[in-house]
Amino acid sequence: MLSTECELLSNQLVAPDHYVMQILAPEIARASLPGQFVHLRIPRTMDPLLRRPLSVMLADKVHGHLRLLVRAAGRGTEIIVALPSGASVDLLGPLGSPFPMPDEIDGGSDKDVLLVAGGVGVAPLVCLADAMRSLDDTPYIRSMFGASTEDMLVCWTELAARSDEFSVATEDGSAGEEGLITEVLAGQLERGHARVVYGCGPAAMMAEVARMSAEAGVPCYCSFEQRMGCGVGACLSCAIGAAGGGYLRVCKDGPVFNAEQVDWEAIRDE
Known part of the structure; x- marks a missing residue:
């Protein structure tokens, strides 16, 4: 640091x-x-x-x-x-903790990587896609980006340029499919051949991404956007519920978590 x-x-x-x-x-x-x-x-x-x-x-x-x-x-x-x-x-x-790279995850080296972005959650996924492009064994990247309107698809070209496939959903139908990006994810998971899902966006979106990934048997890692005070784990203002009880500090333990670490029910109830 x-x-x-x-x-x-x-x-x-x-x-x-x-x-x-x-x-x-x-x-x-x-x-x-x-x-x-x-x-x-x-x-x-x-x-x-x-x-x-x-x-x-x-x-x-x-x-x-x-x-x-x-x-x-x-x-x-x-x-x-x-x-x-x-x-x-x-x-x-x-x-904070970074995303694990695909070669650190036990999911099959010949399978695809799925990225799911919502709003400003696109930022860390652009960084991740950029890093994956420099790997010796570059994975096939399927990216999805959701927003309320076309205007809110912020920096979409940065993610699209680093992806092999790129899909969009807007809630008003002004760009891509009309609806939520999790509906696009459902189709991508049904295709199979997914090694890992990485997500970043609103908490409700990530809770659904985590649920869908778990049902499909695909590892999932989510990056949280959270208000913070100190940024180094001392003040606990960014804490979220941990699966099995207790809390996780987004600034210190995260912002990236294996979805299995998180108490998603507590997050849905907030």
């Missing part, structure tokens, strides 16, 4: 209220693994007071650049996305 002041190279609006920040952070970029995140704050000010956790969408280890997807969802993130190019940001990271 590193703490460093970095230069914001660009801050681009890519969809309503969604921005991609490109930051010069060589040490963090080189150390980052798919599924990890950084904790960002603006230096020399206490406004906003708390850091903001942001998933790494891409880590360019050669040029030392990080690309982060930010949704302006409150005063703190609105201040962050308004920063101009050349501004300084303070990054703590990389933090």
